[in-house]
Amino acid sequence: MKYYVESYGCTMNYGEGNSIAEKMRTLGHVPADSADDADIVVLNTCTVVDTTEKKMIERISELKKARKEVIVTGCMAKVQRSRISVRLPDSLIIPPDSYDSFSDAVSDKYKGTSSDRTVRGTGTNTDTRVSSIIPIAQGCLGDCTYCITKHARGRLISYPVREITERFRNALKNGCKEIQITAQDTACYGLDIGTTLPRLIEELLTVPGDHRIRIGMMNPEHLEGILDGLMEVMNDERVYRFVHVPVQSGSDRVLKRMNRRYDVAQFIEMTERMRSFHDDISISTDLISGFPGESEEDHRKSLELIRTVSPDTVNVTRFSSRPGTEAASMAGQVHGRVSKERSRQITETKSNEAKDRNEYLIGKVMRVLVTEEGKDGTMIARTNNYRPVIVPDDNELGTFLDVVITGCESTHLFGSVL
Numbered sequence: 001m002k003y004y005v006e007s008y009g010c011t012m013n014y015g016e017g018n019s020i021a022e023k024m025r026t027l028g029h030v031p032a033d034s035a036d037d038a039d040i041v042v043l044n045t046c047t048v049v050d051t052t053e054k055k056m057i058e059r060i061s062e063l064k065k066a067r068k069e070v071i072v073t074g075c076m077a078k079v080q081r082s083r084i085s086v087r088l089p090d091s092l093i094i095p096p097d098s099y100d101s102f103s104d105a106v107s108d109k110y111k112g113t114s115s116d117r118t119v120r121g122t123g124t125n126t127d128t129r130v131s132s133i134i135p136i137a138q139g140c141l142g143d144c145t146y147c148i149t150k151h152a153r154g155r156l157i158s159y160p161v162r163e164i165t166e167r168f169r170n171a172l173k174n175g176c177k178e179i180q181i182t183a184q185d186t187a188c189y190g191l192d193i194g195t196t197l198p199r200l201i202e203e204l205l206t207v208p209g210d211h212r213i214r215i216g217m218m219n220p221e222h223l224e225g226i227l228d229g230l231m232e233v234m235n236d237e238r239v240y241r242f243v244h245v246p247v248q249s250g251s252d253r254v255l256k257r258m259n260r261r262y263d264v265a266q267f268i269e270m271t272e273r274m275r276s277f278h279d280d281i282s283i284s285t286d287l288i289s290g291f292p293g294e295s296e297e298d299h300r301k302s303l304e305l306i307r308t309v310s311p312d313t314v315n316v317t318r319f320s321s322r323p324g325t326e327a328a329s330m331a332g333q334v335h336g337r338v339s340k341e342r343s344r345q346i347t348e349t350k351s352n353e354a355k356d357r358n359e360y361l362i363g364k365v366m367r368v369l370v371t372e373e374g375k376d377g378t379m380i381a382r383t384n385n386y387r388p389v390i391v392p393d394d395n396e397l398g399t400f401l402d403v404v405i406t407g408c409e410s411t412h413l414f415g416s417v418l
Helices: 011-026 050-065 081-085 096-110 149-153 161-173 197-204 220-233 252-258 264-277 296-309 336-359
Strands: 002-007 040-045 069-074 131-135 178-182 212-215 242-244 282-289 313-318 365-373 378-382 388-392 400-408 413-417
Touching: 002 011, 011 040, 011 069, 011 096, 011 131, 011 178, 040 050, 050 069, 069 096, 096 149, 131 161, 161 178, 161 197, 178 197, 197 212, 197 220, 212 242, 220 264, 264 282, 264 296, 282 296, 282 336, 296 336, 313 336, 336 400, 365 388, 388 400
Parallel strands: 002 040, 040 069, 131 178, 178 212, 242 282, 282 313, 388 413
Antiparallel strands: 365 378, 365 400, 378 388, 400 413
16 A cells, blocks of 8 residues: 655654654555555644644544545654544554554554564664654653643653664665754653763764764753763764754743743853853754743743843744643633734844844855755755755755855855855
8 A cells, every 4th residue: 555654743753754654664555755645644743732733633634534544643642542533433543652563553454565573663764865863762851841742752761872873874874964863852862771862972973974963952951961971072073063952931930830940040051061162053942932920021031031142043932731731720821912922022032133143154164064955946055053054956965065154044044155
């Protein structure tokens, strides 16, 4: 049968979607170019916010109307199984903690040509694109009061270094130039198996080749313990000097209600330490606007934090009440209009800060890796600190180029190839 894997949400979900696609191929099914052309659609769901959940329900209805065979995976398959089964009563629903039995379940239902009982959650890499995503762990050690993902993914289970390294080698062998390692919290990788994220990166760096490693999101409370070692591995140009560290609020009072186990001063100190190691490091962070109980003063502190730290990227999310989380029933729910206006102010502030940081780079020469197709006859390349640079489309994917930065917006740079 022809299959198509349709993934939504975080980088982790897309990496797992690639592994699921390989398992379907191993079972003898044939990849389709689109869901329309497929007999089986694997819907790899996300439910991190309410709008995404509604999108998933709408997509389930569309696939049902199209009379597709549907296999539902991802976070929604774990935490909102009943919402799926009432709409797709005869479909397979396979949550992340059951991915080890994915092949057996699919083989039993669709009578595949082989049984792939040895493929773990990390999967087997068959990427032939420029970029490959490699999950390094399942779950996390956090207990944030707003997060539904912890209910879907559970506690930390780190994948063995040997398995990750094998996937890494295979990705490079298949022509990938950019490897994105991902997890719910990459900073806590290995704490359950006696190793650390920097040690994993050191092992990956023993694999020769001209490529780039991008390290995924890490929470401040676990980054602090490995920060020095992480900065040291970034001395190797094959590791992007880029960190994604969500602070979520500039108010200690709100951080406490979120059960984030650090304070604003610790976050600021970490950013200063990182920049003392690498003055060109790119820092990306996340902020939630309108968390229950957030006051105007709390919001003002978040704006102040952006001006103090001046991150290169700030991802802004309006608080979304998720079923089963503590925050859903907290007192002081903020009205949507207020949350939206606060989000707008955060976005405006972060855009001003990012534009200033980008303007400083105009005229500089940088080495970049072409990683994506852009819009209107352009390609997207990445600097050694993961800044996106727009270059002409006569440059091939996977090519390293030397460019001079000729202009910028708040979100990206423009480069002229030397």
